[in-house]
Amino acid sequence: MNQTAPAITPPALQFTDVSHVYQNQRRRTTVLKQIDLAFERGTFYTVLGPSGSGKTTLLSLASGLDSPTKGTIRFDGQDLAELGLGRYRNKHAATVFQQYNLLTYMTALQNVITAMEITGAKPATGRRKAHALELLAKVGLDPDTADRNVLKLSGGQQQRVAIARALACDVDILFADEPTGNLDEDTADGIIGIFQELAHTQNKCVIVVTHSQTLAARSDRTLTLRKGKVAVGAA
């Protein structure tokens, strides 16, 4: 009698022997060295490490903004190179950048709606504007603020618009680069709560690069990078 082996669900994101080298005309710098990592759904990760340890490069590769010099990165078991970085960024990953990178000729609301239009995200309610306002409210921005041009918002408000925009994409993996750096304690606490909720109730994979030990303490797992290698927390 044949026995069926239990199905093995691949990790949401898996790094296998990933190395990355930056090369200019004179110098060749190895930023990441033979990284093996697995990021699971339903988990809130933080990545710590001193400056130059490779955190941002790790984020860049994981979010599909760049491809590794060596090794493979798989999303749900599929090589990102095969899936296509553009498609991966469009359908499966969203990033909150440290510099916000909002579209400065739009209001906060238009920024969020534009992200939904580009990624094709369709809210359950069916109405993008209502959903965008809901997300902005979730990060603490009222409708009046939502209707203002983003250049007229404070740094903290812009950061919250960037987070709302990432949430609007309704992707499997959410990346964030120092998302609470410009926020006051209460707002930062609220944002961390949103990340936890995304991971625990919506089964998303949340990966946050930070220097904040407070943020790290509230994540499910913490990875520490040193000199391009995972020093603590490797899978």
Place this chain on the structure above:
Amino acid sequence: MNFVKRAAFSLGARRGKTSLLLGIFLVVCTLLLGGFLLRDATTRQEAEAQRRIGVDVTVRGAKLTSHTVDTLGSSPVVQRYNPVLRGVSKPPGLPLVTSNLPKPGRPEGGSDRGQDGLAVNGIRDSGMLLDFSTGRSTIVAGRGLTSQDNARKVVLVNQRLAAKNHLKVGDTVPLASPDGKHTDSFTVAGVYEDSRQDPPQWVAPSELSANQVYAPAAALSVLGFGTKPDEAVFKIRSPEQARQLHTEAARLLGTDGFRFDINDKAYRDQVLPLQRVGTFTTALVWLITLSGAVILTLIVTMTIRDRRDELGMLLALGEKKWKLIGQHTVEVAAVLLPALALAALAGQSLAHHAGTMLLVREQHSVTAGQNPADQNPTVSNIRMDIGDLGKVAAIGLGIALVATAVPGIGILRLHPRSILTDTE
């Protein structure tokens, strides 16, 4: 089509840059439209001038006959022609206008007045006579003579002669053959006025302009004036066609049997300046197109450099690169429409003023040393049609595409990782 929406947001928010683009497009479109209108108008006017003015070729020679003149006149390069058969005769019962001055060698009031005769000119087309084409002589009653008159016995008389003999249109006058043996009655078809003053000294009656009459050459031949015109004038479209006419004349009259004079002064005065303006405007259209494309390309390139973060962000969201180029193309092209509308308002007036200025300059250079009071050049026929606007719109769109395609190469090479500031 969300990139179109983004383009609209961007245009609305960046009013300064949008105004700059609009200004540049307005200048480019106005100059282009002006150039096209001017070129079209000069082409039309040149064709009209060639038809109206043309080049006069005068052929003289002993072998010239009515038949050879008609044969040459049937050449495809000839638009109109007019043989001139001159003779003097004394018509019976038709007192001539005489000079009031004393005849040299005779006592004042001597009896030799009224001798000589009437200057009879056999022609085919009075409109081609130099006096009539320059306006020195004008028809004041009735009509001029045309090729339709052929051998009809009709005559064109001077107003002073008509007054002296109480002639009016429809009356008949007697005309005699040069030898006086034959006489026939001719009907007055028209009366003309000659603006020239009589000479300050005595001249024979036949040399006074008042005693010049014109009748169809064929009718005068029948009367006995012969069939050998003194000369024939052929109107052709341009000086380039003179060579063909000369070849035909040589074939008919022999290579040395005739004189062939080309009078292209009117053509040079009026057609050449138009041709030069047309050539200049064609070059101008190209220059504006190229410079407009270069300027807009530079502006869009600089804009795209300033917007690298925005482009990187959109790429990070998974936006397709062609849509990023599309957004910039829409942003540039969207400004084209209002610019075109404004240009349509200004282009016609600009073309008229610029055309007249250019034409004055060109005509002065062609007719240097002549009396500028004789010249009143203007480029008329400037008409804007949908085709001209379409051409400008197509070129404007082409410029917009070039202006975004070149910097678009930069977008294609753009990598989304560039937006991540290295904070390590």
